[in-house]
Amino acid sequence: MSVNNWIDLLSVRERLAKGLVDKGVLRTEKRNFLLFDMATHPVADYTTKSNLITHVTTLLTATTSTVPSAALDKEGTQCRVIRAVCLVCAAYTASVLDNAFGRMGYEEREGAFQRADEILGEFASWPFGSAGESVGFGSGSSSLSTPGRRKAGAGSRIATGSSGDGSRESILGLLQEVRKEMMPTTGGGTGGGAQGEEEDVGFELVAGVLEVLSKLDSLL
Known part of the structure; x- marks a missing residue:
């Protein structure tokens, strides 16, 4: 799979996660991964x-x-x-x-x-x-x-x-x-x-x- 396809998949994942955050099922947290921070979405409900x-x-x-x-x-x-x-x-x-x-x-x-x-x-x-x-x-x-x-x-x-x-x-x-x-x-x-x-x-x-x-x- 090409890099562009992986980027597209990550984009879809983020959109799905945002929708679940908006519904209150997930929440957004920032976690540190070595050199950078990344948003994670643990279960809220x-x-x-x-x-x-x-x-x-x-x-x-x-x-x-x-x-x-x-x-x-x-x-x-x-x-x-x-x-x-x-x-x-x-x-x-x-x-x-x-x-x-x-x-x-x-x-x-x-x-x-x-x-x-x-x-x-x-x-x-x-x-x-x-x-x-x-x-x-x-x-x-x-x-x-x-x-x-x-x-x-x-x-x-x-x-x-x-x-x-x-x-x-x-x-x-x-x-x-x-x-x-x-x-x-x-x-x-x-x-x-x-x-x-x-x-x-x-x-x-x-x-x-x-x-x-x-x-x-x-x-x-």
């Missing part, structure tokens, strides 16, 4: 951090097709399920899930990592779920379909049952709930009219972003 950890761990340890309410934002939040999916995928591809799994045993941690990998595999393709053709969402395998990062093809095993039953049921439930969120609430019918087109473009963009995240290792 530990309640928010704790809630995020609860969302992630609950989603990754669910054993049924019902999406646990503890894994989602508060009632009334738009697209709560796809938000939870994006949170898990972003944390997984950023390699920070270890910080959330401190109280888990070895097998539970490995299962949670595998679940995150499978979720990424299913939602980093468009239509969602096309990494496993028999899930019933979308028509066959898409050219955007991409495996997760830990094991190639992990996502495509969901529909065939080679993943654990609890994991498979949980991810099928996520796909079903996200499909419901994709349904237009106005504009008449399912997928008809301009509203339906806008919804499809928005969710397809999510799939594209998650595809890029799934390839971060190779890009860097």
